[in-house]
Amino acid sequence: MKINKLIAHSSNFTKGRKQKIQFLVIHYTANNGDLAKSNCNYFKSPNRNASAHYFVDEKEVWQSVEDNDIAWHCGTSGKYYHSKCRNDNAIGIELCSEKDSKGNYYFTNETINNAVGLVKMLMEKYNIPIENIVRHYDVTHKNCPAPFVNNNTAWDNFKDSLMEGYMFVERNYSYNGKVKSFNVINENGENFIKVRDLADLLNKNISYDSNTKITNLDDIFNNVKVEVGNTKTTVQAINSGGFNFVKVRDLADVLGFETGYNETNNSIFFKLKKSIVDKLKIFKK
């Protein structure tokens, strides 16, 4: 991972550190579509009274304070809610944020991906365990990073991504007007969904034959067999935590559905393929 560097003005951080680096503190910039480099530029000016070690956006990672200097990102004159994590023993990482039409902050998948890469690299470098990856909120109760404070699932997904090597994201799916939210694995822009989640959305019964290792989904017309875990697989699957995750569009295709994006409820919808609807009409006659 390439780390660009633009070190902040010396009035914005404390030179040197006596304590070992033990914590990584995640923040958000509370801006709308800002860039990592611009944040570094901002801290080039004196007397900003704050700082962070790294800024992450969709494309780049920029360092503003050296790891062995103390940045001012999670200090407070008020109460600390974390018994150990302080500026003195932590590295502060700021994620550039976006704002949706309702004014809610969010991170793009690309920014999260880059942050996962940076955090994993720092965890290895300083031997930091997963429980020492914290939000600014966990230290001072500040609403930071808002996308990970207002949505605990998103924060859990972020930490799962650090442990599993997969990036988990929350996605809405809809079928026949029913909208459901599922955690899916995002790999190179493709979403992999838990088979049983998709079966649930599409009102399918799911059963597993341990002898043949075949997962059966009862379809409208016949039993569609989705084989996973052997060379005969018809859909690609990822096994994580004992669950099979398959590419959403692969499974939809096998089941006779096409997918699309519904902007009204911000969901990926499933619709029976036209050829199947036609068959259904003929069948009804």
Ligand SMILES: [Zn+2]
């Ligand atoms: Zn913060």
